[in-house]
């Protein structure tokens with residue numbers, strides 16, 4: 001057993017390094033005083049300052065944030081409803097279809113979803129911009145939200161709701177007073193997942209956006225094609241920090257919620 | 264079996280014997296099917312106000328389903344359920360004057376003990392001060408005073424059970440439904456709680472409908488027991504009647520230990536019936552109103568504690584049989600002796616010997632040749648159906 005410890009450890013380090021060294025380099029160089037991306041010129045926050053003076057980049061960040069807020073909220077609402085339908089209403093006609101249709105976008109290439117949406121928007125002659133990107137993000141993240149919430153609902157004890165009704169609460173109040181608070185952490189986790197999915201999406205946004213509506217990932221991507229600037233590093237670092245924060249808190253919530261159910 | 268009598272000396276209360284009494288709950292020819300399974304089949308039942316009524320039966324016989332129909336969680340396929348003369352059809356669970364204590368307790372995990380108990384009262388729109396007073400009263404009743412602020416996961420199993428009971432009692436329902444209320448408790452706590460529940464029920468004068476598959480529990484606690492068999496009622500009667508006068512072989516075998524002898528009626532002389540049995544010869548019984556003709560195939564049931572065991576042949580003309588002691592099982596308050604009749608491969612008869620009375624005569628030992636006998640009153644005549 002002991003003999004294998006060291007190689008295992010090494011493999012772990014190499015694996016983590018493979019995954020995280022590029023990100024680490026990016027973060028380190030965002031604090032680089034030098035303009036040259038590959039030469040270390042001492043610690044500085046100048047690129048963060050420059051970032052906040054870069055109006056197009058700030059506009060893009062603001063747009064991304066708004067889209068993420070809207071699409072995450074809508075996706076969580078739809079996901080909750082879909083999860084309730086799947087977990088509660090037993091074997092209604094079309095249940096298999098609904099379940100399949102909801103799971104499909106999880107594995108469907110994003111390019112295809114993007115293309116399909118683009119064709120739809122063009123066909124409808126919808127002006128592309130904020131709303132079309134938000135809708136595109138809702139289509140993708142609703143599936144993720146549904147899966148997260150449904151997995152919580154299958155372990156939810158129905159007799160809790162029945163007990164509430166038995167004690168005189170009409171079904172809607174039993175849901176609001178009992179079910180919702182208990183599954184709230186899963187709903188919050190679903191919202192956060194949807195939020196990060198929207199925040200860092202490039203593919204769908206590229207298809208669904210129109211002139212004048214450029215999200216942060218799109219802006220960064222186009223900036224990089226003109227050459228990586230330390231400013232882009234700074235923007236990416238902030239994005240990574242935000243996403244990491246959300247993902248960690250979401251997973252903590254799911255974990256806590258799971259522990260609660262096991263008790 | 265020694266416990267049996269305790270449940271019945273409580274009070275003389277028997278509204279079901281009064282034909283003019285109006286029952287509180289009535290099931291009228293209720294049927295409920297789940298697909299091909301019929302969980303409750305053409306069942307009629309009347310429960311009176313103030314009764315402690317137990318539904319007893321093996322797993323899957325429809326006890327929970329019957330209770331859930333009264334609470335409103337299942338709808339009967341046919342038949343009616345009346346409460347206080349009102350047909351409950353179409354009334355949703357939250358508007359029925361019944362409360363249920365769930366088998367799993369179903370305590371709200373995100374609420375304190377206090378909030379759990381207050382939940383039902385808040386739904387009624389009761390004034391804050393009244394709620395506080397009622398909750399305090401319920402906490403005292405359930406001996407949970409120190410636990411008001413705790414959450415259910417910070418309680419022991421017995422405490423949770425009491426919270427569930429307090430929550431269901433808080434609204435003072437017309438009928439309290441208890442689905443295996445003591446199922447999750449260990450034996451000692453269970454016996455304590457049985458008496459607590461009985462005291463509580465007679466104190467509050469409430470009607471309790473309890474589901475159980477533990478016959479001792481039903482015997483100790485209930486005023487009347489309904490023994491269920493595959494969605495139907497096999498017998499409804501007070502515990503001693505269920506035990507002493509089972510209506511069928513099913514009931515006799517379900518409640519307590521029993522010896523069953525097959526035979527045929529040889530003669531009927533007034534109340535005295537003579538049955539000829541291949542295993543133990545002539546059996547005499549004292550039974551009123553026997554509608555069976557002479558020659559009918561019947562079963563005679565005799566409880567193990569009613570059989571007397573001796574080394575010498577008793578001076579009786581019937582109700583006796585000899586055999587060999589096959590097994591002796593010590594069970595604390597009594598010893599169960601199994602006697603083999605007619606040598607290898609023959610049937611076994613169970614005899615219960617109370618241990619408080621140590622016999623002066625030579626003790627029973629393995630492989631002794633012994634005589635078994637019983638009084639005329641001990642035999643129970645059961646119809647000849649399978």
Ligand SMILES: Nc1ncnc2c1ncn2[C@@H]1O[C@H](COP(=O)(O)OP(=O)(O)OP(=O)(O)O)[C@@H](O)[C@H]1O
Pocket residue numbers: 297300301302320321322323324325326327328329476
């Ligand atoms: N929701 C349901 N769907 C399908 N079948 C059901 C449902 N509820 C109960 N049944 C069936 O109805 C029958 C009676 O069930 P019920 O729960 O009333 O039994 P029970 O007497 O309470 O048994 P136990 O002592 O095991 O709790 C069983 O055969 C059960 O499988």
Ligand SMILES: [Mg+2]
Pocket residue numbers: 326327328
């Ligand atoms: Mg049950």
